[in-house]
Amino acid sequence: MPLARIQLRDGHPKALQSEIPSLLLDGSGVPVSEHDVVLLEPDGRAIVLYQAEAKSNALFLTSRCNARCIMCPQPSQGEADGAPLEMALRILDLITTPPLALGITGGEPTVRWKDLCVVVGRIREKFPETNIEVLSNGMRFRDYALVRELAEIGGDRLVIGVPLYGACDSVHDEIVGVPGAFWATLDGLCNLERAGVYVELRNVLQQTTVRDLPDWAEFVARYIPFIGHVALMGLEPTGQVNFRLEELAPAFDARSTVLTSAIRTFRRAGIPARIFNLPLCQIPSSLWSFAEQSISEWKRSYPEECVQCSVRDKCGGIFASWSSFGEQVSPILLLPENLQCHPC
Amino acid sequence: MKTIEFDLFAYSIQAIRRACHEVSDSVSLEINVIDERRAVVSVADGMIPDRFRGAVLDHQIRLDTEAQFRTVRELILAQAFAPCDNLAEIVERCQ
Amino acid sequence: MPITSPYQLLPFRFERENGRALLVNEAGQYHLLAEEVFDDYVSKRLPRTSPQYRELKSRFFLVDFHLTSAIEHLANAYRTKKRFLWDFTTLHMLVITRRCNQSCTYCHASSAAEDAGPVLDMSVETLHCCIESILRSPSKALKIEFQGGEPTLRFDLVEEAVRYAGEANAKLDIPKSLEFVLCTNLVVFTPRMLDFVARHGIHLSTSLDGPEEIHDAQRPSRSGCSSHARFKENLGIAVARLGPGRVGALLTITPRNLHRLRDVVDEYVALGLHSIFLRPLNPFGRASEGMSDLGYTTEAFAEAYSDVLDYIISLNRQGMHFPEVYTTLLLSRILTPFSTGFVDLQSPAGVGIGGVIYDTTGDVFVSDEGRMLFYATGDREFLMGNIHRSSWMELFGSQRLRDLIAKSTLESSPTCAWCVFQSYCGSDPVRAYQLHGTVTPFVPATEFCKRQKTIFRDIFRRLEDADEKLLDIFWSWVTARDLHEIAVLDVTLA
Numbered sequence: 047m048p049l050a051r052i053q054l055r056d057g058h059p060k061a062l063q064s065e066i067p068s069l070l071l072d073g074s075g076v077p078v079s080e081h082d083v084v085l086l087e088p089d090g091r092a093i094v095l096y097q098a099e100a101k102s103n104a105l106f107l108t109s110r111c112n113a114r115c116i117m118c119p120q121p122s123q124g125e126a127d128g129a130p131l132e133m134a135l136r137i138l139d140l141i142t143t144p145p146l147a148l149g150i151t152g153g154e155p156t157v158r159w160k161d162l163c164v165v166v167g168r169i170r171e172k173f174p175e176t177n178i179e180v181l182s183n184g185m186r187f188r189d190y191a192l193v194r195e196l197a198e199i200g201g202d203r204l205v206i207g208v209p210l211y212g213a214c215d216s217v218h219d220e221i222v223g224v225p226g227a228f229w230a231t232l233d234g235l236c237n238l239e240r241a242g243v244y245v246e247l248r249n250v251l252q253q254t255t256v257r258d259l260p261d262w263a264e265f266v267a268r269y270i271p272f273i274g275h276v277a278l279m280g281l282e283p284t285g286q287v288n289f290r291l292e293e294l295a296p297a298f299d300a301r302s303t304v305l306t307s308a309i310r311t312f313r314r315a316g317i318p319a320r321i322f323n324l325p326l327c328q329i330p331s332s333l334w335s336f337a338e339q340s341i342s343e344w345k346r347s348y349p350e351e352c353v354q355c356s357v358r359d360k361c362g363g364i365f366a367s368w369s370s371f372g373e374q375v376s377p378i379l380l381l382p383e384n385l386q387c388h389p390c
Numbered sequence: 391m392k393t394i395e396f397d398l399f400a401y402s403i404q405a406i407r408r409a410c411h412e413v414s415d416s417v418s419l420e421i422n423v424i425d426e427r428r429a430v431v432s433v434a435d436g437m438i439p440d441r442f443r444g445a446v447l448d449h450q451i452r453l454d455t456e457a458q459f460r461t462v463r464e465l466i467l468a469q470a471f472a473p474c475d476n477l478a479e480i481v482e483r484c485q
Numbered sequence: 486m487p488i489t490s491p492y493q494l495l496p497f498r499f500e501r502e503n504g505r506a507l508l509v510n511e512a513g514q515y516h517l518l519a520e521e522v523f524d525d526y527v528s529k530r531l532p533r534t535s536p537q538y539r540e541l542k543s544r545f546f547l548v549d550f551h552l553t554s555a556i557e558h559l560a561n562a563y564r565t566k567k568r569f570l571w572d573f574t575t576l577h578m579l580v581i582t583r584r585c586n587q588s589c590t591y592c593h594a595s596s597a598a599e600d601a602g603p604v605l606d607m608s609v610e611t612l613h614c615c616i617e618s619i620l621r622s623p624s625k626a627l628k629i630e631f632q633g634g635e636p637t638l639r640f641d642l643v644e645e646a647v648r649y650a651g652e653a654n655a656k657l658d659i660p661k662s663l664e665f666v667l668c669t670n671l672v673v674f675t676p677r678m679l680d681f682v683a684r685h686g687i688h689l690s691t692s693l694d695g696p697e698e699i700h701d702a703q704r705p706s707r708s709g710c711s712s713h714a715r716f717k718e719n720l721g722i723a724v725a726r727l728g729p730g731r732v733g734a735l736l737t738i739t740p741r742n743l744h745r746l747r748d749v750v751d752e753y754v755a756l757g758l759h760s761i762f763l764r765p766l767n768p769f770g771r772a773s774e775g776m777s778d779l780g781y782t783t784e785a786f787a788e789a790y791s792d793v794l795d796y797i798i799s800l801n802r803q804g805m806h807f808p809e810v811y812t813t814l815l816l817s818r819i820l821t822p823f824s825t826g827f828v829d830l831q832s833p834a835g836v837g838i839g840g841v842i843y844d845t846t847g848d849v850f851v852s853d854e855g856r857m858l859f860y861a862t863g864d865r866e867f868l869m870g871n872i873h874r875s876s877w878m879e880l881f882g883s884q885r886l887r888d889l890i891a892k893s894t895l896e897s898s899p900t901c902a903w904c905v906f907q908s909y910c911g912s913d914p915v916r917a918y919q920l921h922g923t924v925t926p927f928v929p930a931t932e933f934c935k936r937q938k939t940i941f942r943d944i945f946r947r948l949e950d951a952d953e954k955l956l957d958i959f960w961s962w963v964t965a966r967d968l969h970e971i972a973v974l975d976v977t978l979a
Binding site for chain 2: 493494495496497500501511527552553556557559560561563565566659787896900903927929
């Protein structure tokens, strides 16, 4: 498998495993740095699979999924999976420094259960201090035996990121595209709690979820209060989302009101909450301390107007892909008092 | 002394009894069933008829709804204190 | 697609007033509905597409297809609320001595004179026996409370208890986490006592009934002199050394201070206390002899409670973190899904299974009130046994205790079974027996019930009208955090 780790030679990144003309790594596309891991395609492209400097990396386990979320960033086309397990294990071989965290994603990782266990086990073995963040819709965790198995392998480094899109099945199931998904996910969450696994509960801010957000927050605080923290994600215009943008993108004011309400609920209940993927100008200033600069460098952009913004350096920017939709930013011209821009 | 009439096709005698029982420490009441359709409650002064009617209606709602979810409530409590793996089966049987 | 749906009602309790219905589900979550919506909801006419339908479903008031799942999750929620039951008896009160150096007008403990002699004190042998029994309690965390009379009159016994408990606990396969509380009037509090309390992490629980003239009138020293001055001095020393977090005070409300509760709160603040526990008069011991002199109506209490709560809230709005403990307990039940065991207000009642008291003689009672009843009338109704003669199982597993618990469960008591406040309320069978001659009285007629309902309605009214700041204040009480850790503040743009 043509994976290679980048090493610096004479100040220029070079692929370790083979002779590659520096032309390919000339800076076009994603910049590479030392200790990154790339996949070398036959046509000469190098696809970056692991960035040593990035805050987070993910290992892709499968493109298959047991759901059909309407805003899926990586919709399954039903294609054969290739050999993602081998790829993942090979990447792990090539990583030199233990990362702070490593994600496992897909599709839905739990549909390839044995592979998931192998990868989690390997990470635990090779990098015992690394957090293992599995992104899952949680439905297969309805089977407690599976939860126990994974919990034992992953130990206290295991984190499961599970999306819950609404406070009832009519909201959640419609988005996930599977009847019964809400209750299956809820069962999964309760089983994770039973097994002592840390859960990150996610939601994506689109029209339907925004309408339900205050009720959703109340629901979480009351019926699944054991979760580790909540992640509220701004909509990413990629994959499925692009075909239905008008339908999905929430109105700014509506989103701001419900965000405040939801954050209030979590704050009061003592559940840590974070807002991801939204620029500061799109969030009420009272919530800036909850916002994370989360968009990966290679995906984000700061439109022209941002140069005037007084909080640009604290802002995570917007998804570069929004530019084709004319997403508006409004630079903050005046610096607020008592500005708190980062999680304390 | 007031009398309040109740249509027994709308309000059960049980609901009337419960409403009477609730205030029995402070007010004296007497229930008389006239026929299969009518019951009359004689109440001492001081009791507001509309209020009492409201209480009877509330108790009727309780009786009706409790009849519907009594089993569910028992299952919730049973599952809370002695959880079982075949709950779905039991719920099916109780339906 | 039909407009109406074949939904199923999930269990709930309700109350209707002023065109609105207050509903509470089996998980203890509440919801307000306009009357017309309520009527549609109960008659199953609520359209599936309506926002109210979605809200009711999200709050487990109705379910359409997944009944089993709904039952499963409601069971989880219910079990969470009743978690305190799994811990069994966690509060163990030791009557160190029946003697006291005060003569409080309402004295709950019917205490004896200071010089009545050591026969009214617990023997070391009895003390050891009690502690051994206490450590057999299944819970991992136990609270041992020193009571009396006035325990500081035999502080040597307090010291011995702490020492012996530590020693015996260390010998267990799985040592327990032990918390000690000293209930004291703080009239006599020597540096040695303070030192011991500080070194062993002991909490102090004391009584402060108000400013000097009220406090002294209600809680005179047996010697006749003022207790307030010495109390104030010792309290100051205690708070300074232990920190306000380890010193709690409660107040006994009598007609004398009922209409001056704001002044009482001011006194608490002035003396460095950080919370107040409003406790209505308990009709036991000396109190029941002079009931007519010491009583006040439920209405009077409700009004005074509401007024002082307004005042306390205003202090919190000004930035002071000052909870009212009883209100905080009720708010925790209303706002959170978590378990709140409180022996005097829970279902089933905490008698014996939540808290228990060991008398100087080794007699074990289900509660302090049960002990008072025995002193007052010789009635052994609430005597569980004696530490020297009864095994642990005979004490805690007796059929008598089981029967008492079965009768003090709101879920199965008439009228309480359908009361909208059931999830938040509790039973007090000993009080019921004392006042009405039975552990199963006609509850709606009791002052206890009337008072509870008034308090609940007051709290729900506040919750409904609350602005964000008041909600933050309530949550600061419930989660024991400062306001600034909770509030989501508006950042002003310069």
